[in-house]
Amino acid sequence: MPIAEWPPFEPRWDLSRESQMYVLDSGKDDFDAYYPDGLVLKWVSLADLDAKLTPASFRTADEVWNVGDASKAAGVLADWIAGQELTPPAIGCFEKREVPLIGGNHRLAVARAKGIERLPVLIDPNVLADVSVLLDLSDHESETQLDGEPRQSALNHNAPAGDDG
Incomplete structure (x- = not known):
């Protein structure tokens, strides 16, 4: 179905720790082996991410x-049209100069x-x-608070997930 013909929907993200295991196609056992302490949740602009993605990603x-x-991709689209929340994509670091997608390629493609x-x-x-x-x-979906001032925690890039800085 061409993008222009998609029914209305908004990407909805499951930000819970429990959903992180779905970021890998291989499942919970591999996720727990690779990431025993889980992953850190952050927010990024798509333009910033796209500028640093590896060519393969x-x-x-x-x-x-x-x-x-x-x-x-059709499954992602159908899930979001139905109002379901999906696990965000996972990213890594390649040679300290590029960002590969570790999981969530199709979720990112549909969101893009x-x-x-x-x-x-x-x-x-x-x-x-x-x-x-x-x-x-940043630690938040928006870079600004309701009063239009920058969020202080958005400037703290190394704060643990859920920490408001």
Whole structure:
């Protein structure tokens, strides 16, 4: 289905610690083995993320159906149209200069095609410092508070998930 014909929906993210295991296709056992302490949740602008994605991880909005598994993209689209929440994509760090997608390629592709500007990402705590150098990460969906002032915690890139700085 062409992007212009998609029914209305908004990407909805499951930000719970329990949903993190779904970021990998291999399941809970592999997730627990790789990430025994879980992942760190941060927010990033899509433009910032796209500028640092490895070539193998990047695709344009128009490539949502013809790069990767179209049935997975269709499943993401169907889930979001139904109002379901999905686990955010996970990112890593490659040679301290690029950001690969670790999981969530199709979720990111559909969200990009939908035109989102910011999204949550999950990051291995062991590479968080390196990713923080490459991307402008924040602890909140928006960079501003209701009064229009910058959030203080948005400036603290190394705060643990859930810490308001």
